C-alpha cells in the first residue's frame with residue numbers, strides 16, 4: 001500500500017475528523033442490485049411486489065432521509081447519458097467516490113485517436129500477424145455494458161489495416177443487455193463487415209459462438225464449465241453444434257424450445273471439408289474485446305496461466321494474448337492489453353482501513369466481486385486482512401435465476417445480521433442480487449418474488465442495525481427490475497410482431513433510491529438540497545461522514561449535512 005493525496009493535497013491516508021458526526025457506529029451499507037425508481041405500472045416489479053421495508057424508508061424518509069441518485073451515463077463515467085448503468089461502473093463509483101472515465105469511454109478514445117494501435121498490447125499481438133491468425137473473442141452486442149459492436153467493427157478494420165491477414169471472430173450472443181433475438185441482426189452486421197474485409201483480401205470469418213451465460217462469460221468462479229465450453233469451441237474447434245455459417249447457427253439454435261440469446265449452446269463453424277474454420281493454434285494472437293472486467297477474468301486466466309487446474313484445456317496453444325483492457329489490477333491480468341484501464345485508486349475502502357474502520361462485505365457468488373472487487377476499484381483481495389472480512393455465499397449454478405428468484409438473499413442478510421450483532425465491524429456492506437439477476441431473465445412473475453425477497457433481506461439487516469444502535473445506508477447500483485418492458489416515447493409498452501409485449505431484460509436509465517437512517521444517526525442529519533444532481537459517486541463521501549470522517553477533498557461531495565435544530 002502506498003501513500004496518496006489526502007484531504008489537504010498532502011500525501012496521507014489520514015482522514016480529517018468530521019466536525020459533528022461520531023466515530024465507531026456500525027454502518028450497514030446495502031446495495032440492492034438492479035433496483036431503480038420508476039413510476040408505478042404493471043411492468044414495474046418493484047412497485048407490484050410487496051416491499052414494505054423499502055416503501056416505509058421512502059414514506060418516512062422523503063426528503064431528508066430518502067432521495068434519488070443518478071446511476072447511469074456520465075454520472076458513472078460512461079460515454080453518454082444514453083448509456084444505462086451497470087454493476088461495474090455503479091460499484092466503482094459507490095466505492096471510489098469519484099467519477100472515472102470508464103472502459104467503454106477509454107476504448108472509444110483510443111480507437112478514435114488511433115492510439116490503440118501504438119500501444120504495447122497491440123504491438124504484442126501484431127507480432128503474430130505475419131504467420132498466425134488474429135482471434136477476437138467477445139460479446140456481440142451494442143449494450144455498452146461489456147463491449148460494443150461499433151468498437152469491434154473499428155478494431156477489425158484497424159487490425160486489418162495494420163497487417164492482420166487472417167481474422168477469426170468468436171461471438172458470444174447477448175440478449176441480456178439488449179433485447180432477446182437481436183443476436184440475428186448483430187450477426188448480419190458482422191458478416192457484412194467480414195465480407196467487406198474479404199473483398200480486400202483479408203481472410204476474415206466467424207469461427208464459433210454461443211450464448212454469453214452458457215459460454216465463456218462466467219464470473220467470480222461461479223461455474224468453470226461455462227468457460228470450458230467456450231475454450232472447447234474457440235481453441236479446440238469442438239462443440240455439440242456445427243454449422244456452415246453463424247447466421248444459420250443463431251437462427252436454427254433459436255428455434256429450439258425455450259432458446260434465447262443468453263443461453264445459446266456453443267457452436268463451431270465448419271468448412272466444406274468438415275474442418276473447424278478457426279481453432280486457436282500455436283503462433284496465433286487472441287484478443288478478448290470486452291472492456292468490462294468481471295466476466296473476462298476467468299477466460300483471461302485460461303488463456304494466460306501456464307499452471308491452470310480449473311478444467312482440462314487439452315491443448316494450451318502458444319499464443320500472444322491481450323485483453324481489451326487489463327481486467328484485474330491486483331493480479332495484473334492479463335499482462336498484455338490494448339487500452340489501459342481507468343486508474344481507480346484511493347477508494348473509500350482503502351481509506352477506511354487506514355483510519356481504523358473494520359469492514360465486513362458479503363454477497364453470493366454472482367455478485368460477490370461487486371461489493372469487493374468492483375467496490376475496491378477492480379482490485380481483488382483485501383487491503384488489510386486484519387481489518388476486513390469478505391464472505392461469499394455460494395450461488396446456485398447451472399440454473400437461470402427465475403427458477404430460484406429468492407436466490408441467497410436471506411443467507412446474505414443472516415451473515416450481515418450476525419456481523420452487525422457480533423460488534424466486530426464498523427461497516428457491514430452487502431449486495432442483494434435479486435432485482436438484477438432475476439430481472440435479467442425477463443420473467444416478470446419471478447422478478448416480483450425476487451423483489452420481495454430483497455426487501456425481506458433489507459428488513460433483517462435494518463432490524464439488526466436497530467438492535468445495535470447503528471446507521472444504515474440503503475441504495476442500489478442501477479435500475480433493472482423497475483422496468484421489464486420496452487416502451488415507446490410515450491411510455492407505452494411496445495409489441496412484437498406476434499402482439500406480445502417486448503420484454504426488457506436489460507438495465508435502465510432510471511435513478512436509484514438512497515435512504516439513510518437508524519438509531520445511531522444524529523437527529524439533525526439530513527440530505528442536502530444543494531446537490532440535486534447527486535449520483536452514486538457522492539455516496540462514498542456520505543458513508544465516510546457516517547463513519548465520523550470527512551472525505552478527501554477530491555471526492556464528490558457528500559449528500560448529507562447536519563443541521564443544528
Ligand SMILES: O=C(O)[C@H](O)COP(=O)(O)O
Pocket residue numbers: 033034085086087088145146176177295436440
Ligand atoms: O453481466 C451481466 O450480468 C449484465 O451484462 C450486467 O449486469 P450487472 O452490471 O448488474 O452485473
Ligand SMILES: [Mn+2]
Pocket residue numbers: 033034086087088090436477478
Ligand atoms: Mn448491478
Ligand SMILES: [Mn+2]
Pocket residue numbers: 034087436437440480507
Ligand atoms: Mn445486471
